[in-house]
Amino acid sequence: EPEVTQTPSHQVTQMGQEVILRCVPISNHLYFYWYRQILGQKVEFLVSFYNNEISEKSEIFDDQFSVERPDGSNFTLKIRSTKLEDSAMYFCASSVSAGGNQPQHFGDGTRLSIL
Amino acid sequence: AQKVTQAQTEISVVEKEDVTLDCVYETRDTTYYLFWYKQPPSGELVFLIRRNSFDEQNEISGRYSWNFQKSTSSFNFTITASQVVDSAVYFCALSEALDRDDKIIFGKGTRLHILP
Numbered sequence: 001e002p003e004v005t006q007t008p009s010h011q012v013t014q015m016g017q018e019v020i021l022r023c024v025p026i027s028n029h030l031y032f033y034w035y036r037q038i039l040g041q042k043v044e045f046l047v048s049f050y051n052n053e054i055s056e057k058s059e060i061f062d063d064q065f066s067v068e069r070p071d072g073s074n075f076t077l078k079i080r081s082t083k084l085e086d087s088a089m090y091f092c093a094s095s096v097s098a099g100g101n102q103p104q105h106f107g108d109g110t111r112l113s114i115l
Numbered sequence: 116a117q118k119v120t121q122a123q124t125e126i127s128v129v130e131k132e133d134v135t136l137d138c139v140y141e142t143r144d145t146t147y148y149l150f151w152y153k154q155p156p157s158g159e160l161v162f163l164i165r166r167n168s169f170d171e172q173n174e175i176s177g178r179y180s181w182n183f184q185k186s187t188s189s190f191n192f193t194i195t196a197s198q199v200v201d202s203a204v205y206f207c208a209l210s211e212a213l214d215r216d217d218k219i220i221f222g223k224g225t226r227l228h229i230l231p
């Protein structure tokens with residue numbers, strides 16, 4: 001069964017550095033998402049992306065964050081100048097369509113540790 | 116506004132006992148979707164079930180069962196004859212059809228410990 005894949009599984013970065021988290025959604029999917037889970041807390045929506053632009057973003061997704069689909073297969077989340085509070089698990093998800101007809105498929109997550 | 120409440124922060128039961136995880140949701144929409152995910156210690160999110168708001172039929176899958184009650188806005192999850200491998204954090208979640216992007220709103224999770 002096709003899967004959403006995320007790399008790396010664990011990223012350690014110095015505070016203030018830029019980090020890029022990578023995701024390869026399922027190939028025929030059109031909607032892409034990033035979620036964040038701070039350790040011990042709930043999973044929170046960050047951003048959705050469709051037709052090469054952001055569809056919706058949460059208040060967490062400030063100017064330090066950006067997303068991109070640089071080619072036909074990758075979907076990236078960039079944090080420009082990381083802060084300690086960016087330490088979290090980041091999940092990528094994709095779906096064929098919106099409107100609830102098709103479920104989102106989640107990757108296994110990237111654990112980001114900011115030192 | 117949409118909201119998912121899992122009042123049980125942590126539950127411990129002895130292996131082979133049955134356990135029910137509670138979930139209460141709030142939504143403005145008449146068409147919505149409810150989910151349960153399992154998060155084992157390794158951290159990934161394991162999809163368990165997705166149910167749309169028009170289907171109130173209870174579902175059973177092996178030792179897992181779900182009780183959807185629109186009248187009380189609840190979508191509870193029961194594990195029968197629990198096993199140590201069931202130990203994990205379980206998240207209830209909601210998405211609304213009015214939300215064109217289907218973002219999923221998660222509850223805070225219930226940490227389940229199955230004791231041998």
